[in-house]
Each structure stands twice: as structure tokens, then as C-alpha cells.
Amino acid sequence: MSKRRVVVTGGAGFIGSRVCALLVAEGYAVRVLDNLYRADPRVVAEQRQHPDMEFVEGDIRYRGTVDAALEGAEGVVHLAALCINKSVADPAESLDVNLRGSEHVFAAAVRARVRRLVFASSASVYGEPERLPMREDDVLRPQTPYCIAKRAGEDLLEFYRTRHGLASNALRFFNVYGPGQKTDAYYTSVIQVFLRRIVAGEAPVIDGDGSQSMDFVHVDDVARAAVMAYTSAASGLVLNVGTGIDTSIAELAKMLVAATGRALEPQFRPRKTLVTRRAADISRIRAALGWEPLVAVAPGIHALARTFLAELGALP
Ligand SMILES: NC(=O)c1ccc[n+]([C@@H]2O[C@H](COP(=O)([O-])OP(=O)(O)OC[C@H]3O[C@@H](n4cnc5c(N)ncnc54)[C@H](O)[C@@H]3O)[C@@H](O)[C@H]2O)c1
Known part of the structure; x- marks a missing residue:
């Protein structure tokens, strides 16, 4: 058949x-x-x-x-x-x-x-x-x-x-993030921007207090x-x-630095920023489809950072 x-x-x-x-x-x-x-x-x-x-x-x-x-x-x-x-x-x-x-x-x-x-x-x-x-x-x-x-x-x-x-x-x-994501992705490109700086030995730079978040x-x-x-x-x-978890840009920078094993502290650039926040209520998809996110944010971001470093031959 x-x-x-x-x-x-x-x-x-x-x-x-x-x-x-x-x-x-x-x-x-x-x-x-x-x-x-x-x-x-x-x-x-x-x-x-x-x-x-x-x-x-x-x-x-x-x-x-x-x-x-x-x-x-x-x-x-x-x-x-x-x-x-x-x-x-x-x-x-x-x-x-x-x-x-x-x-x-x-x-x-x-x-x-x-x-x-x-x-x-x-x-x-x-x-x-x-x-x-x-x-x-x-x-x-x-x-x-x-x-x-x-x-x-x-x-x-x-x-x-x-x-x-x-x-x-x-x-x-x-x-949405993960290996193969586009470098010009509107929201998630911040991951690559931070990673490129970290690999170059430069601290990620955060506009404002870094409280803007994404799911x-x-x-x-x-x-x-x-x-x-x-x-x-x-x-x-x-x-x-989504996962239902809002991760701030400041938290993201810390996770990426930790994953790359570099001794860098994120820097904050005082600037008036529009603080946008995102977190999904996922009770409907749980009930309707039985779907749950299986990749938790911290390990997922960690793995992505390691993949990025490996591709550049820059793993510590
Ligand atoms: N990536 C995210 O964070 C995100 C978030 C919300 C919604 N979405 C939606 O999910 C879908 C997939 O997103 P993605 O991140 O994989 O994007 P992507 O750009 O990687 O993939 C889109 C694909 O559509 C193709 N395409 C574009 N215009 C086309 C056309 N006119 N005819 C035929 N093919 C065409 C592109 O070549 C590409 O392969 C999109 O509808 C996007 O709006 C993505």
C-alpha cells in the first residue's frame, strides 16, 4: 500500500x-x-x-x-x-x-x-x-x-x-530556537549575536536592564x-x-556565557528600552493534543551554544 x-x-x-x-x-x-x-x-x-x-x-x-x-x-x-x-x-x-x-x-x-x-x-x-x-x-x-x-x-x-x-x-x-536557526531571525537572533561576541572574547551587551523576555x-x-x-x-x-517560561535577555546572556565556559560578565548599556515580555499559557495545547515541551530552556540553550562552538571549532 x-x-x-x-x-x-x-x-x-x-x-x-x-x-x-x-x-x-x-x-x-x-x-x-x-x-x-x-x-x-x-x-x-x-x-x-x-x-x-x-x-x-x-x-x-x-x-x-x-x-x-x-x-x-x-x-x-x-x-x-x-x-x-x-x-x-x-x-x-x-x-x-x-x-x-x-x-x-x-x-x-x-x-x-x-x-x-x-x-x-x-x-x-x-x-x-x-x-x-x-x-x-x-x-x-x-x-x-x-x-x-x-x-x-x-x-x-x-x-x-x-x-x-x-x-x-x-x-x-x-x-523558536535550535540548531539551524537563521541568523536574521527577528527575535531569536539575539542568541547568535551574543554567541559571536562571547566566542570573540567579548562580553554580551544588554540594552537597558535586560528584563525584556521571550518564551x-x-x-x-x-x-x-x-x-x-x-x-x-x-x-x-x-x-x-511555547514553554510557558519567560526568559529574560539578562538570563539568556548568563546561560550562554556559562555554556561556553568563558570568564565573561554580561555588560549593561543604560538605555531606555521598550520592555516586552512573552510567556505562553500552554494549558490548551496540553489538554487538546497532550503536547508538552520536552526540551527545557536551560539545557536547550546550553546545547545550542555547544553546537555553535563546535561548528566554529571553538569548544573549550
Ligand atoms: N521561527 C520562529 O521563531 C517562528 C515563530 C512564529 C511563527 N513562525 C512561523 O513558522 C513558519 C516557519 O518558520 P521558519 O522559522 O521555519 O522560517 P524559514 O524562513 O526558515 O522557513 C520558511 C520557508 O518557506 C519558504 N518560502 C518563503 N516564501 C515562500 C513562497 N512564496 N513559496 C514557497 N515557499 C516559500 C522559504 O524558502 C523557507 O524554506 C512560518 O510560517 C513562520 O511565520 C516561526
């Missing part, structure tokens, strides 16, 4: 490559749809050769491309998107990919009569939270075209679910959440994917 096929848009990206590998491990065949805009060439080469993966180079901005890619698919994990930085610089392009592109994927999924679809939304739909932890029903105040498109994408998905019977779930990823969630946990949202029978859910 042939394997059930899942199409993963953006499947050659940071999160997508993990989702594809997990789906294959669960016994699915995977078809990646990615336009190579930000894909890792090593990942693409591996995917092209994998017996259970098929790589389709194509752009979700083209309806016909998406329809062709979904032919014969059992379901879809929709991850292709342009990142936040890009959305501020070019709102039109961002909406074109992140909103119109998503509409193409949802509509094609209905036409292909897929079993279900998982949509990657983002914690950035919340904007500035009024309180922590952030709950799915909190007021949303998206602040950039990227976040606006993610929020609209959730609403659009709900339209396709209720009007066209598309079984689906949306996941609000928090600050760092490991990419392997995020990929597992996406696959669980796909295999579950639940539908119509919007779920936070």
Missing part, C-alpha cells in the same frame, strides 16, 4: 525541515513545496535524495503551482511565509505571500479534499500582552504586516473550516506540536506553542 502523503509548504526551512523528518518517521510520505527563498541548500539536497520525500520547487503565490503540489495529498502543513523584518520593509510582498499565498493553500486544500491542514501562525499576533501568561483568547494587537497577515490567516482558515469543511488547526509558535521553545518541540496537530482528530483549534 502506498504511503499517505502530506504536503509541507516551506518544508525546507528551519521548522519545516524538522516537520518533514518527523512525518517521515511517523510513516508518511512528504512532498515539500518551497521556493528556495530561505531554504537551507543542505536540507534541500537531503530531501531531494530521500526515498520518502519529494521536493517541489514552487511558490505559494501561484495558485496553479499550489493546486498541482496538493494533488493526491492526504493533508497539508502550511509553514511557507516571509519573516517579520521583510514585512516591515515590504508590506505588499509580505501580504502577497503570507495572506494571499495562505488563501491559495487553504482553497487548494479544499479542492484536493485533504483530510486536514495545520497552519503556522505566530505569537506575534498578540502584540504587547496585557498580562502573562498569554492566553489564546486574549486581545490581539498585531503590529506589523507579518503579524496582521498571520492573524488574518487564522480568520481565513476559520472561514474555510466552517464554510468548506476544511478540518484544520492553527498554531501560534512563540520564540524560547525548541524547534524539535515545535515540529512535534505541528505533527500532533496534524495527526489529532481535533479541529478548529488555535493553540499556543
Whole structure:
């Protein structure tokens, strides 16, 4: 019997490559749809050769491309998107990919009569939270075209679910980190900025008092959440994917210095900063999918720092 096929848009990206590998491990065949805009060439080469993966180079901005890619698919994990930085610089392009592109994927999924679809939304739909932890029903105040498109994408998905019977779930990823993360990632790039300084023998520099925080969630946990949202029978859910722990920038700097074994003290640059904080309430995803983060923040950040040093040949 042939394997059930899942199409993963953006499947050659940071999160997508993990989702594809997990789906294959669960016994699915995977078809990646990615336009190579930000894909890792090593990942693409591996995917092209994998017996259970098929790589389709194509752009979700083209309806016909998406329809062709979904032919014969059992379901879809929709991850292709342009990142936040890009959305501020070019709102039109961002909406074109992140909103119109998503509409193409949802509509094609209905036409292909897929079993279900998982949509990657983002914690950035919340904007500035009024309180922590952030709950799915909190007021949303998206602040950039990227976040606006993610929020609209959730609403659009709900339209396709209720009007066209598309079984689906949306996941609000928090600050995803792990090996292979992009150096220009909007939030988590601070990890690499600090690590580069530490490796050069310089202390990480923190703006303000370092109390701004993020909910760092490991990419392997995020990929597992996406696959669980796909295999579950639940539908119509919007779920936070984080650890529930807000880690301040000051704590992060200390963890990174400790992991590298360098005798450095983080420095504080007095500066008026907008203190933003992030922590997900994850009770809904726990109850709905039985998902729990398995990688605790401190060991996850420690391992990432060690991987970074090893790649540079700079392990102590
Ligand atoms: N990384 C995070 O911290 C984070 C947080 C919240 C939400 N998300 C969301 O998760 C998803 C995956 O993020 P990621 O970090 O893996 O990003 P990524 O940039 O590593 O991966 C995105 C992939 O989509 C592809 N792509 C971009 N535009 C495309 C297009 N028009 N057609 C086809 N493919 C296209 C890129 O080539 C890339 O391989 C995105 O939807 C993102 O918005 C990520």
C-alpha cells in the first residue's frame, strides 16, 4: 500500500525541515513545496535524495503551482511565509505571500479534499500582552504586516473550516530556537549575536536592564506540536506553542556565557528600552493534543551554544 502523503509548504526551512523528518518517521510520505527563498541548500539536497520525500520547487503565490503540489495529498502543513523584518520593509510582498499565498493553500486544500491542514501562525499576533501568561483568547494587537497577515490567516482558515469543511488547526509558535536557526531571525537572533561576541572574547551587551523576555521553545518541540496537530482528530483549534517560561535577555546572556565556559560578565548599556515580555499559557495545547515541551530552556540553550562552538571549532 502506498504511503499517505502530506504536503509541507516551506518544508525546507528551519521548522519545516524538522516537520518533514518527523512525518517521515511517523510513516508518511512528504512532498515539500518551497521556493528556495530561505531554504537551507543542505536540507534541500537531503530531501531531494530521500526515498520518502519529494521536493517541489514552487511558490505559494501561484495558485496553479499550489493546486498541482496538493494533488493526491492526504493533508497539508502550511509553514511557507516571509519573516517579520521583510514585512516591515515590504508590506505588499509580505501580504502577497503570507495572506494571499495562505488563501491559495487553504482553497487548494479544499479542492484536493485533504483530510486536514495545520497552519503556522505566530505569537506575534498578540502584540504587547496585557498580562502573562498569554492566553489564546486574549486581545490581539498585531503590529506589523507579518503579524496582521498571520492573524488574518487564522480568520481565513476559520472561514474555510466552517464554510468548506476544511478540518484544520492553527498554531501560534512563540520564540523558536535550535540548531539551524537563521541568523536574521527577528527575535531569536539575539542568541547568535551574543554567541559571536562571547566566542570573540567579548562580553554580551544588554540594552537597558535586560528584563525584556521571550518564551524560547525548541524547534524539535515545535515540529512535534505541528505533527500532533496534524495527526489529532481535533479541529478548529488555535493553540499556543511555547514553554510557558519567560526568559529574560539578562538570563539568556548568563546561560550562554556559562555554556561556553568563558570568564565573561554580561555588560549593561543604560538605555531606555521598550520592555516586552512573552510567556505562553500552554494549558490548551496540553489538554487538546497532550503536547508538552520536552526540551527545557536551560539545557536547550546550553546545547545550542555547544553546537555553535563546535561548528566554529571553538569548544573549550
Ligand atoms: N521561527 C520562529 O521563531 C517562528 C515563530 C512564529 C511563527 N513562525 C512561523 O513558522 C513558519 C516557519 O518558520 P521558519 O522559522 O521555519 O522560517 P524559514 O524562513 O526558515 O522557513 C520558511 C520557508 O518557506 C519558504 N518560502 C518563503 N516564501 C515562500 C513562497 N512564496 N513559496 C514557497 N515557499 C516559500 C522559504 O524558502 C523557507 O524554506 C512560518 O510560517 C513562520 O511565520 C516561526
